[in-house]
Amino acid sequence: MPNTDPAHMKALRVQRYGDPADVLHLDDVPVPRPRDGQVRIRVHACAFNPADWVVCQGFIPLPPPRGIGFDVSGTVDALGEGVSDVSIGDLVFGVPDYIGYPTAGAAEFAVLKVWCAVPNGLSLEHAACLPMAVETATRSIDLLGLSRGQTIMVNGGGTMTGFAAVQIALLRGAQVIASAGETFADRLRALGASVTPYGDGMVERVREIAGGAPDFALHTARVKGALPDLIKIVDGDPHRVMSFSDFDEDGLGVRTTGREKGVVHRYDVLGDYAQLAAAGSFTIPIARTFTWDDWKDAVEISIAGRAHGKLVLMVNNDAPAKL
Numbered sequence: 570m571p572n573t574d575p576a577h578m579k580a581l582r583v584q585r586y587g588d589p590a591d592v593l594h595l596d597d598v599p600v601p602r603p604r605d606g607q608v609r610i611r612v613h614a615c616a617f618n619p620a621d622w623v624v625c626q627g628f629i630p631l632p633p634p635r636g637i638g639f640d641v642s643g644t645v646d647a648l649g650e651g652v653s654d655v656s657i658g659d660l661v662f663g664v665p666d667y668i669g670y671p672t673a674g675a676a677e678f679a680v681l682k683v684w685c686a687v688p689n690g691l692s693l694e695h696a697a698c699l700p701m702a703v704e705t706a707t708r709s710i711d712l713l714g715l716s717r718g719q720t721i722m723v724n725g726g727g728t729m730t731g732f733a734a735v736q737i738a739l740l741r742g743a744q745v746i747a748s749a750g751e752t753f754a755d756r757l758r759a760l761g762a763s764v765t766p767y768g769d770g771m772v773e774r775v776r777e778i779a780g781g782a783p784d785f786a787l788h789t790a791r792v793k794g795a796l797p798d799l800i801k802i803v804d805g806d807p808h809r810v811m812s813f814s815d816f817d818e819d820g821l822g823v824r825t826t827g828r829e830k831g832v833v834h835r836y837d838v839l840g841d842y843a844q845l846a847a848a849g850s851f852t853i854p855i856a857r858t859f860t861w862d863d864w865k866d867a868v869e870i871s872i873a874g875r876a877h878g879k880l881v882l883m884v885n886n887d888a889p890a891k892l
Contacts, residue, residue: 581636643885660687726749730789786811
């Protein structure tokens, strides 16, 4: 049951759908209460994702108001009935119940549907960067069926989900070829991936590095017209291409992470990757942090494609930076 019951809080929400810069506002709203099997946290950090701006445009088929923020960390301050794996005061990270409430993670308090303990050695802001990138990358790689010794081409190694996918594939013993710009090229090479630039000749460059056709290609960057080249890279078989950024509007036969039948979200791996991150063996880079005073800058930077890492809203700064 709730330990404290504050009345109101700050939260980023949309009252109508449209361009994020126009419809997103900082509101004063009631603090949500956790339902059975949920926890509420006092939010320390909320990592923004491109998906947040899609929500502003009406991607979730529910009437506004809607909150944004799918990745959060903070201190547990209230427990719903039946919760026994955490206690008031524990530090956790996870995924808000953004469907069941008109607020999400970009708020002073958030109700979580998925949570994991923040391990010793991992900062709360870095923990907040993990959920969406790790879950989406893991699910995509699992759907492709990547095995040890196989080769995967990650198109968009400099996106944060792409950066996660490169690391996950390498940890599974696969050979990884990533396309990326100069910002992340050296970091990807340091992880153990082969890197090639975007642009003309990418198909030939990737196949030369792989010594033929890679087993799979994973599309993580919103690059218009990229899917036909990825199909060529894997020897013309669209079933060996998985995309979670472009939804194959042209009917090329490419598989899409969010539209596969019987998909099970891989939240079960979040704790494992948090432990790896705490040990320095996995990371999602943070580009910049923001406060309530400059949150609009985060929207502008992200939409303009200038993030070059996670953008993190620091909500409450009284929690410890590291355990």
